[in-house]
C-alpha cells in the first residue's frame with residue numbers, strides 16, 4: 001500500500017513525498033498516489049475526506065492533492081459529488097443544515113475546517129465563480145470593488161488601481177473602460193461572467209473555484225472564459241467543475257473523475273483522455289454514459 005508524507009516548505013505549502021507512512025491509502029488514493037511526483041507541491045489537499053448530507057454519504061474517502069498554478073477539472077455524472085467537493089474549499093457547504101464531514105481539507109498546510117479559521121478570511125483566499133453570472137445590480141466599478149470595500153478599503157486611488165488590474169486580468173478592461181459607471185446588468189452574459197471573475201480577482205485570492213462557469217454562455221463567450229482561465233493559472237490555482245468533456249480536455253492540466261461519491265481516477269488530463277485506467281472513466285470521457 002502506497003502512503004505519503006506531507007512536508008511543509010518555507011511557504012507553508014505541503015509537499016508530498018512518497019513512501020513515508022502517514023496516512024492510509026484507499027483505492028481512490030492509489031489513483032492519486034500513482035500520479036504524484038516526488039516533491040510535487042499542492043495548493044489544496046483532502047485527506048481521508050468523507051462528506052454526508054444527513055445519512056447520505058456523498059463523498060467517500062477522498063485523498064487528493066490539487067496542484068498550484070494549474071487547472072484541475074472535476075468531472076463525472078450528475079450527482080457524483082463534484083460540486084460538493086468544490087464547495088468544500090471555501091466552506092460553502094457550511095450553509096447546508098444536513099452537511100457534515102470527517103477528514104481534512106488543507107489550504108497550504110492549514111486545515112480550513114479548524115475552529116480558528118474565519119470563513120470571511122478564507123473566502124478572501126479562495127474565490128468562487130458560479131454557473132450563472134451573478135453580478136450585483138450596481139455599476140461595473142462597484143461590482144469589482146465590492147469585496148475590497150467590505151474589507152474597509154475605501155481609498156479612491158487604491159480602488160481605481162484594483163478595478164483596472166482586475167478588469168485587465170479578466171480580459172474585460174478594453175470593453176468597459178469608458179463605461180465603468182454603467183450597470184453591470186447591461187453587459188452581455190459572457191461579459192457579466194468575466195466581471196464576476198474580475199470581482200473575484202480584485203481581492204487577490206490564491207485559488208479560484210469555478211462551478212460550470214460557461215454552461216450558461218454561448219460558444220464564443222465560453223471560449224473567452226477558457227482562454228482567460230489558461231491565462232489566470234499563471235498566477236492562480238484553478239479548480240473547475242465541468243460537464244463539458246471538450247472543455248475539460250482543452251483547458252485542464254489534471255482531471256479527477258468522480259462516480260457516486262468515489263474518486264475513481266485522477267491523472268493528468270492527457271492521460272485521462274487518451275489512456276484512461278478504468279473502464280468507467282473511459283465510458284464517461286467518451287460520452288457512453290453520463
Ligand SMILES: Nc1ncnc2c1ncn2[C@@H]1O[C@H](COP(=O)(O)OP(=O)(O)OP(=O)(O)O)[C@@H](O)[C@H]1O
Nearest residue numbers: 053058076077078079080081082083084085096098
Ligand atoms: N443541499 C443538499 N442537501 C441534500 N443533498 C444534497 C444537497 N446538495 C447535493 N446533494 C446531494 O449530494 C449528492 C452530490 O451532489 P452534488 O451537487 O455535489 O453533485 P454534482 O456531481 O455536482 O452534480 P451536478 O453535476 O448535477 O451538479 C447528490 O446525490 C445530491 O442529490
